[in-house]
Amino acid sequence: MMRExxxxxRSRQVILRAALAELxxxxxxAFTIESVAARAGVGKSTIYRHWREKIALIADAFQTFHEEELSDVSTGSPREKLERIVRHVAEIVSDSIFSKCIPALIDGAARAPEVHAFYHRFQAEARQPLIDVIAEGIALGDFRAGIDPALAxxxxxxxxxxxxxxxxxxxxPDRAAELIETVLGKP
Amino acid sequence: MMRExxxxxRSRQVILRAALAELxxxxxxAFTIESVAARAGVGKSTIYRHWREKIALIADAFQTFHEEELSDVSTGSPREKLERIVRHVAEIVSDSIFSKCIPALIDGAARAPEVHAFYHRFQAEARQPLIDVIAEGIALGDFRAGIDPALAxxxxxxxxxxxxxxxxxxxxPDRAAELIETVLGKP
DNA sequence: AATTTCCGATACGTTGACGTATCGTTACGA
DNA sequence: TCGTAACGATACGTCAACGTATCGGAAATT
Incomplete structure (x- = not known):
């Protein structure tokens, strides 16, 4: 019996990358399966064989490439940790495999419930550690008191x-520290 | 000879409103002229008679309804003026004829140069007075010194x-003052 | 009242993507 | 080596929107 x-x-990877680029x-x-097939150099039957709808394809593509989006929040002062997170987010937003898809996702999230669900989940996953670090910094007196960590x-x-x-x-990304200072005050 | x-x-107004709603x-x-015509209760020939492409229709719709987007920045302290602007932007973003179109415009701006041009111009027009007021407030000592007004x-x-x-x-919108305090400090 | 012009409706052929099906070919596992 | 599974290509009918053209009727000007 065949294992796998x-x-x-192999074709899955090619198709998922092409889907993100197309998106x-x-x-x-305007995202079409035919275009993804052409871009991937693949018969469209291959795509339909693995994904029933375009939504499933897009969602799968994001799940697959989402791994690397994790920040290291283990060591350092709250300000140092915060700066690492902010820099990381700035890098992803300005240049990554996802970067060019952000406008498309914002639009998709406003129409398709499935896109809305996973996009907002990704955002929340990126946002929560940042808010936690701000709260920690306020508790330790590193940041100015009396502000709402979520709002900051x-x-x-x-x-x-x-x-x-x-x-x-x-x-x-090099202005991460300045942005933090602007919102949360000097060290 | 006919003046006008x-x-x-009359049909222009109906069509432009329908276009924004459709967008x-x-x-x-996914914006189509046929849908706009159906929504406006209008023959599609009427739309093609006045606009050659969908871009022209969308751009025209925004130009037409843009008037009301002006904030009063004439009186009061910088902090009061800033709060008025921020509240106004928050109201427009959360509930206005444009509100629901923001995701579509962000997406459109990433594809069509014409959308990019007028959308970013609108944004700049809304942003500049706000930055000016912040700079004024810093100069007068109402806000903390040493920050970049554009960044704030x-x-x-x-x-x-x-x-x-x-x-x-x-x-x-009622949290406008709190947002200003968070970024620019207490009065 | 006469005339102009703008309207909505409708029909038209064209295009592009849909999703399905078929068919040799190629690459894999046994 | 042999059978099988996944592949690419391609053809198919369907559908929705394209942009154009035509038409009678309604509403405006004169």
Whole structure:
């Protein structure tokens, strides 16, 4: 009996990468399976063989490449940990395999419940550790007291995404410390 | 000779409103002229008669309804003026004729140069007075010195948009003062 | 009242993607 | 080596929107 034909995993990878690239280029509404097949150099029957709908394909692509999105939050002062997280988010937002898909996902999340579900889950997973570190820093007196960690966190993340989505620039990861100082005060 | 047939302006208004509603519902990529015509209760020939492409229709719709987006920045302390602006932006983002179109526009701006151009211009027009007021407040000592007004402004706006786009909530306009305090410090 | 023009409706052929099915070919496991 | 599974290519009918053209009727101007 066959254990697992390596051709399956191989074409799976090619197709998922092509799907992300296609999503970033044409957006959610204009995303077509035929284009993904052409881009991947694959017969479209191969795609239909593995995914029933375009949503399943897109969701699978994000699940698959999501691993690397983890920040190291184990060592250092709250400010140091926060700076590492902020820098990491800024890097992902400005340049990663996901970066170009953000507008498409925002649009998709506003239409398709499935996209909404997994996109907001990803966002929450990225947001929570950041808020926790801010709360920890306030408790230890590293940051100014009397502020809502969730609100401060949203201001920091918001600045990064706003730059990417509403202006022509991206947020320079080297300005992570400055952004933190602006919102949470000097050390 | 006919000066101006009022039927033109009447159907124009109906079509532009329908276009915004349609854009908010289906997004940029899935936006079709036939649907706009059906929604407006209008023959599609009427739309093609006035706009050659869907981009022209969308751009025209935004130009037309953009008037009301002006904040009063004439009186009061910098902090009071800033709070008025922030509250106003929060209201527009959470509930206005444009509100539901924001995801579609972000997506459209990433694909079509024309959408990119006018959307980013609108954003800049909303952003600049806010940054100016922050700079004024720093100069007068109302806000803490040593911060970049543009960065602080982006953090404030970013918080509002982030809430709307990356979480399930909107930003409560009544928290405008708290948001300003979080980023710029207490009075 | 006469005339112009703008309207909604409808029909048209074209295009592109849908999802299914078939068929040799190729690469794998036994 | 042999059988099988996954592949690519391709053809198929369906459907929705495209953009154009035509038409009678309603509403405006004169």
């Amino acid at each position: 034909d390596p051709r399956i995993e 970033g280029e044409v957006g959610y509404g 966190g949203v201001a920091i993340l918001g600045a990064i995404f706003y730059r990417r989505l509403m202006t022509n620039e991206t947020f320079d | 047939d009022p039927r033109i302006e 908010g519902e289906v997004g940029y990529g 402004g982006v953090a404030i706006l970013g918080a509002i948009f982030y809430r709307r786009l990356m979480t399930n909530e909107t930003f409560d």
